[in-house]
Amino acid sequence: MPIYSKEIIKHFKNPKNVGKIKNSDGTGEAGNFLCGDIMTLYLKIGKNKKGEKIIRDVKFETMGCTVAIANTSLLTTMVKGKKLEDALKIKKEGLIKRLGQPLPPFKIHCSILAIDALKEAIYDYYLKNKLEIPEDLEKEHQRITKTKEELEKRYKGFQAFEKEILK
Amino acid sequence: MLKLIEFKNMRKEIYPHTKRGQVAEGDKISKASPRYGVGVYMDYAATTPVDPRVLKAMLPYFTKKFGNSVSLHSFGQEAKKALEKTRMIMAKAINAQNIEEIIFTSSATESNNLALKGIAFANKNKGKHIIISSIEHDCVLNSALWLEKQGFQVTKIKVDKQGLIAPKEVEKAIRKDTILVSIIHASNEIGTIQPIEKIGEICQRKGVYFHTDAAQSFGKIPIDVQKMKIDLLTASSHKIYGPKGAALLYIKKGTKIEPLLHGGGHEFGLRSSTVNIPAIIGFGKAIEICQKEIHPVKSSRGGISSKTKLFNGVKKESQRLTKLRDKLIKEILKKIPNSHLNGHPKKRLPNNANFWFSYVEGEAIIMNLDSYGIGVSTGSACSSEKLEPSHVLLACGLRPEQAHGSLRISLGRWTKEKDIDYVLEVLPKVVKRLREISPFKR
Numbered sequence: 001m002p003i004y005s006k007e008i009i010k011h012f013k014n015p016k017n018v019g020k021i022k023n024s025d026g027t028g029e030a031g032n033f034l035c036g037d038i039m040t041l042y043l044k045i046g047k048n049k050k051g052e053k054i055i056r057d058v059k060f061e062t063m064g065c066t067v068a069i070a071n072t073s074l075l076t077t078m079v080k081g082k083k084l085e086d087a088l089k090i091k092k093e094g095l096i097k098r099l100g101q102p103l104p105p106f107k108i109h110c111s112i113l114a115i116d117a118l119k120e121a122i123y124d125y126y127l128k129n130k131l132e133i134p135e136d137l138e139k140e141h142q143r144i145t146k147t148k149e150e151l152e153k154r155y156k157g158f159q160a161f162e163k164e165i166l167k
Numbered sequence: 168m169l170k171l172i173e174f175k176n177m178r179k180e181i182y183p184h185t186k187r188g189q190v191a192e193g194d195k196i197s198k199a200s201p202r203y204g205v206g207v208y209m210d211y212a213a214t215t216p217v218d219p220r221v222l223k224a225m226l227p228y229f230t231k232k233f234g235n236s237v238s239l240h241s242f243g244q245e246a247k248k249a250l251e252k253t254r255m256i257m258a259k260a261i262n263a264q265n266i267e268e269i270i271f272t273s274s275a276t277e278s279n280n281l282a283l284k285g286i287a288f289a290n291k292n293k294g295k296h297i298i299i300s301s302i303e304h305d306c307v308l309n310s311a312l313w314l315e316k317q318g319f320q321v322t323k324i325k326v327d328k329q330g331l332i333a334p335k336e337v338e339k340a341i342r343k344d345t346i347l348v349s350i351i352h353a354s355n356e357i358g359t360i361q362p363i364e365k366i367g368e369i370c371q372r373k374g375v376y377f378h379t380d381a382a383q384s385f386g387k388i389p390i391d392v393q394k395m396k397i398d399l400l401t402a403s404s405h406k407i408y409g410p411k412g413a414a415l416l417y418i419k420k421g422t423k424i425e426p427l428l429h430g431g432g433h434e435f436g437l438r439s440s441t442v443n444i445p446a447i448i449g450f451g452k453a454i455e456i457c458q459k460e461i462h463p464v465k466s467s468r469g470g471i472s473s474k475t476k477l478f479n480g481v482k483k484e485s486q487r488l489t490k491l492r493d494k495l496i497k498e499i500l501k502k503i504p505n506s507h508l509n510g511h512p513k514k515r516l517p518n519n520a521n522f523w524f525s526y527v528e529g530e531a532i533i534m535n536l537d538s539y540g541i542g543v544s545t546g547s548a549c550s551s552e553k554l555e556p557s558h559v560l561l562a563c564g565l566r567p568e569q570a571h572g573s574l575r576i577s578l579g580r581w582t583k584e585k586d587i588d589y590v591l592e593v594l595p596k597v598v599k600r601l602r603e604i605s606p607f608k609r
Binding site: 004009012013015018033034035037038040061063064155158159161164165166 | 328528561606
């Protein structure tokens, strides 16, 4: 088999932390219909002994390819129990390294998407609780929103074409 | 004994998760009937295994009958004789008038490139307009796009939801300066068969060259270049149990065309290159076998007797495949909720089934099926850098997420009913599992 590493196959076949969290403290979405990968991440925030905020629980749902599913699963195992600031420090390189095999270039965006979903979820938490949002996170949020809007514009073109062909 | 152990180890290496029909996760699945190794191969539209009879016919031409077909001595003439016999088989297979109308090439991609670029450059004084469909194979599409960069104009004919072209649309698109119409005979992805004969008539009436890419349809459904008024036709060897690296281009006598390869003037000056004799011989044998399956014809020295139209008989094999295909389509649409058929329900290749499943992605289905030993293909080009799925499915009006969730299952000579049953057992589970992970499940 296969073109993917054992780690990817492991997470793909038995993904960890699949599902929804009802009344989650933060929810983040990333991806789009154009590339076919869409994921939602749910966070439950708690505090550790020192009183710092940590990710107490995390769940995800992904519609996407093998790597997208494996990536989100791996990311959730990495951030569970971590401090929020530390979770935000995870970079795509770190995630890819954990997958144990260099990814083909066009699959790298799957890792970026998973991290984006996490950032969006934490942003959502900050926003809901009216907390001060770190500057970096605000910038990232704006970047993600901008790409989403651009892709949605292109997506509308496809919807129009579908209507035309159905006539 | 040693060999058996070696084989078993090899099998473990290739499919670590499967033991002949058993599945790692402990799901109980009835025994599959794996052909060719341990897996159930259902991607015959991608390529086919070489038929052992074809291989046997090819072998002498590697070592004993190795001559170069343009050499004058008897070593060369022996090879030439075999080549010309093969040319005859091919000419008969598509009902060409002359055997000189068949040109051997290395691949369907090469044939299509030669057809488009060759016609374009030889006829640019007449006009610079080319018509293709919006569901062509990449090699036709990209050749046309390249020609566009060289100053030609390209019109793409739209298809309907089921991938069918309306011949009227072709007629409307033909202009005074149109030199070529190239329409795929049967789609490699969705399997829809186009009304080639009607389009051929229009092109003949308008005096425009008509090329069709029959790489997927040749050997599966009847083709008659005279009846269908085809000027150029592409057919490939490795889709009909012949070796890779062999294909043909039919060019009707009198057609103005420029070669892509210049050199020693092989193939009537249209394709210089020492001919890949073993592969071409194998292609010829593969065609002969297709014929026999169709019709109990004795293949004589010169191929088939002149009264027999080759692919009339594909019927036998194609009827068997159609029956299996229809069962597959019917059962999948019944067993998997929110599943949809791509392409035309009736006018489709006997061996092609193409679906899309809501809320899941095709590549994930494939990788999951692979762990069950099933080899199929996707219409989703999650691999393409544009991140956009197949242009064929999009042209049929599918939205990107729908096209991403599509799956092509193609059957062939070694597909048995129990293989279909195995897929019908596994696929619903796989789709269900992936939907459980998906945020869009209901």
